[in-house]
Amino acid sequence: MSDSNKTDFTNPSTFILLGIPGLEAAHVWISIPFCTVYAIAVLGNFTILFVVKMEQSLHEPMYYFLCMLAVTDLVLTTSTLPKSLSIFWFNSREIHFSACLTQMYFIHCFFEIESGILVAMALDRYVAICDPLRHSTILTNPVVAKIGLAVLLRSCVVILPIPILARQWPYCRTNIIPQPYCGHIAVVNLACADTRVSSYYGLFVLFCVRGLDVIFITVSYTQILRAIFSLPTKDARLKIFGTCSSHLFVILAFYIPGLFYSLTYRFAQNVPRHFQILIASVYLLIPPVLNPVIYGLRTKQIRGRLLRLFTHKGA
Structure with missing residues (x-):
């Protein structure tokens, strides 16, 4: 093919985000639940x-x-939803190449941060239930701060190669991204080079980094459940299990949809594209909106503080 018949998008100045292809006529209606969930x-x-x-x-x-989790969720939603809503409302589809890679980095980085925080919370529950007398001496404030810093640094370093690799590829096919945000695979699929390195690294992060987190959480909760079932009375077992139930719900809400989305996007070629993109967009909202709801409803201390706050205001 001659150069005159080939459009060169190598390091394009902008990408075009299509929103949800096939559902353009419903973008305004789709924006209503998205905006509502974002506000919540x-x-x-x-x-x-x-x-x-x-x-x-x-x-x-x-x-x-829990506060670290809340900050992570705020960054995660704010890095994607405002741009998505601008597409749905104003048809503002352009995004600068560097801004696209930055958004990609923030999305994947803060997903890994959230995974790491869930591991830290599992560790906290393990120590609190399996070794309660040493909990205050093991998880001191400096130790908590170091764990938070380690989670942040791990995620920043592990995800850094993703945008670096994406910047290296020549984009000579198109600069149109068929979804409302710059996801890793969606961007890399536009390159006209062998991008298996990016794909393999993405799978490495999914299975080796996040997979190790799942293994650690599973081991922690196996020990926690063994400790709970060894308690002498049913009331004691229910009380201790109640302190862990909120965290278990949050873990399931984070990992199960994430695994479903990642595997569907890579391997389920027969699934309609608009359905994949809609699921991907919804998945970005599931943890940020469910985490405060679950902890607010199921954690007695937080629920009690909110009730006192509203009661005093009403008085």
């Missing part, structure tokens, strides 16, 4: 941060990790 996620996570800050009894490792 922002309000809920800020509420968690406010309650933990104001309630001295919540100044302990479990709630410090």
Whole structure:
């Protein structure tokens, strides 16, 4: 093919985000639940941060990790939803090449941060239940801060090769991304080079990094459940299990949809494209909106502080 018949998009200045191809006519209607869920996620996570800050009894490792989770969810939603809503509402589809790679980095980095925080929360529950007398001496404030820093650094370093590799590829096919945000595979699929390195590295992050997190959480909760079932009375077992149930719900809400989306996007070629993209977009909202709802409803201390806050305001 001659050069005159080939459009060169090598390191294009902009990408074009299509939103949800095939459902363009319904973009305004789709934006309503997206905007509502985004507002709930922002309000809920800020509420968690406010309650933990104001309630001295919540100044302990479990709630410090919960605050880290809330900040992660706020960054994760804010890195994607405003741009998606601008596409749905104003047809503002252009995104600068560097901004696209930055968005990609933030999305994947903060997903890994969330995974790491869930591991830290599992560790906290393990120590609190299996070795309660040493909990306050093992998970001191400096240790919690170091764990948070380690989770942040791990995620930043592990995800850094993803945008670096994406920047190296020549984009000579098109600069149109058929979804409302810059996902890793969606961008790399536009390259006209052998991008197996990027694909393999993405699978490495999915199975080796996040997979190790799942293994650690599984081992922790296996020990926790063994400790719970060894308790002498049913009331004691229910009480201790109640302190872990919120975290278990959050873990399931994060890992199961994520695994489903990642495997569907890579291997389920017969699934309609608009369905894949819709699932991917919804998946970005599931953890940020469910985490504060689950912890708010199922954690007695947070629920009690909110009730006192509203009761005093009403009085």
